Amino acid sequence: MKKSFLSILFLIMIILTPSLAGAHVKWFTKLAPEKISIEQILSPLFIVVALISAVILALLPQIMDKLLVIPFAEKLDTKLSDWRKYSRYILKYGTALCLTIQVVSGTMFAPEFHIEHTWQMFFMWMTIVALVIPSHYATKLGATMMFVLFSYIWMNTGWFHMLDYGFYIAIIGVLLIGQTKFENWGFPFLYLGTGLSLCWVAVEKWVYPSMTLDIIHHHGVPTFGFDPVSFTVLAAFIEFLIGYLLVIGILNRLLGLVVTIVFVLTTMLFGVTEVIGHAMIHVILVIFIIEGVSFYQPPIKIHKTRWDQMIFVFLNFIFVLSTFLLIYYRFA
Template sequence: MPLNKKSLLSFIVALLLATPITAYAHVKWFAEVEPEKVPIEQILSPFFITFAVLVAIILAVLSQIMDYFMKIPYAEKIDNFLNGIRKYSRYILKYGTALAFIIQLVSGTMFAPEFEITEVWQTVVMGIIILALLIPTHISTKGGAFLMLGLFITVWQDYGWFYMLDYGFYIAIIFVLFIGKTKLEGWGFPFLYLGTGLSLCWVAVEKWVYPAMSLDIVVNHNVPTFGFDPEIFIVMAAFVEFVVGYLLVVGILNRILGLVVTLIFVSTTLLFGMTEIIGHAMIHIVLIIFIIEGVSFYHPPIKMHKTKIDQFVFVFLNFIFILATFILVYYRFA
C-alpha cells in the first residue's frame, strides 16, 4: 500500500506516544536494589528473539522510506532552516558543555550523578574547564578538552573501564572539542554520532542483563507500562534505547531521532527530577546538535549499498549482528 503524508505523520505521532518514557532513565541513578545478573537463557527468551527479528524488519523497512519524511508538510522548510544554522553547531557544543559542567559543579558531581566531587582539586579542575570553554578561542577550548580528558581518566581509574563505557560519549565530545580548527575537524561530528550511539546501545543492554534494577524503578516511581507486563515492558524499553543508538551509528533519521529522544528526556525529567537534569544535560546538548546537523557531514554505512534490497538486507543482518555482539560482550564482562 503506498505511503502518503498523513500515514507517515500518524506513524511519527504513534512512535512518540508508544515510546516508553523510561527508556533513557539511567537505572544506576535510581534503582534501590543491587544489580543481579540473570542467566543468558532468561535474556534470550522467545519473546526477546521474536521482538528482535520484528525490530530488525521494521528498521530495514524504515531505511527504505526515509525520503518520504521530507514530504511531510513544512518538513522541507524546517530542514532548510536547520541547514542554515549548522555553522553554530560547534559553538553549541562548546558552550553547552560548559553549561552542563556548571550544573554538575553546582550539584557536586563530575560527568554523572554517581561521580561525586570528593577532593578540592577536582572542584578546581572543573572550574578551570568551565572557564576554558567559555573563553572564545580555540586554544582555550583545546586546553579545556585536555583537562576534561585527564579528569575523565581519573574517574575511569576509580570505577573501571567496564563501568565507564556507559559514558563513552564524553570521549567523543572531548575529541570534537580538541580537533577544532585542525585538519581533522571533519572527523569530529561523525565520531560524536558513533560515540553517542554506541553508548546508548551499551546502556540499553544493562537493562536486559540486570532487569531487577529497571523493574525496581518501574514499581517505585509508578512508571506507566501502557498495559504491558512490567518485565515485558522493560525488554521493550531497552530495545527502544538500543534502536536509537543503532540508528545514530548507521545514519538513519538523525534529526527526527534527536527530536524524539529530546522530548523523551524532557518527559523523564518530570518523573525523576533534578538527578535526571544533572545526568542528561550533556546528552541534551548532543541531541540538539544532531537535530541541527542531520547527516550532512556523515556518510552513513547504509550508503555503501546502492540497491534497495541490498540496503534492506544490510540493515536487517547488521542490526541482529550488532545486537548479539553487544549482549555477548556485556554479559561476558558484567
C-alpha cells in the same frame, strides 16, 4: 494527506516510547545488580522483538527516502541547515553549562560521581572557564582537563562501567580537533560515541532487569498495559534501536527530537537527578537535530540496490545486537 500521516506517525512514536528508555538505571535504584541467565534473556519475546526490529530497520531507509521529499520536510531541512554554523558553539558552550550544573550539584559527568577532593573542584571550574573563553586554544585546554578528570574516574571506577558515558570521550574529541585538518571527523565521532553509549546502556536492562523493575515499582513508571518484565525488554530495545540508528545515520533529526521529548518527560518522573545526568545528552541531541547527516555518509550507502541495503541492515543489526549482548554479559 502525507503531512497528516507523518504527524500521526510521529505522535505514535512519542506516545509509545517508554519514558524508562531515557532513564539511566544506576542513578535511580540502590538495588544490587543481579545478573540473570542468558537463557532468560533470550526469551521468545526478546527473539521475536529482535527479528521484528531488524525487519523494520531494513525497511526504514526505503520509506524515509520517500517521506523526505514532502515539501514541509524539505523546508524544515533547509531551515535547520542554516543553523549548522552554530553547532560547534552549541557543543562548546553547552558543555560548559552542563559542567556548571554538575559542579554546583557536587558531581562530575554523572550524578553517581561525586566531587570528593578540592583539586577535582578546581579542575571542573577551570574547564568551564576555558570552554567559555572564545578561543580554540582555550577550548583545547578545557577539553584536555575534561579528559584528565574523565580518565581519573575511569581508573577508579573501571573501564567497563565508564563505557556508559562514552559520549564524553566523543565530546572531548570534537573539542580537541576543532580548527584542525581533522575537524570534519568530529561530528561523525560524536554520533558514533553517543549511539554506542545508548546501545551499551540498553543492554544493562536485559542483563540486570531487577534494577529496572525496582525503578518501575518505586517511581510509578507507566507500563502502557504491558507487564513490567515485558515492558523492560521493550524499553531496552527502543533505547538500543535509537543508538543503532544514530550510528548508521538514519532518522537523526527525528530521533533527536523524539528522544529530547522523552528525556523531558522522564524529568517529571525522576526530578533533578535526571536534569543533572542528561543535560549533556540534551545538548548533543540539539546538535543532531540541526546537523542531520549532512556530513555523514551512512554505511548502508555502500550498497547500491535496495535489496542489498535491506539485507545489510537486517543482518548488521542482528550482528551488532548479539555482539553487544555477549560482550556485556561476559564482562558484566
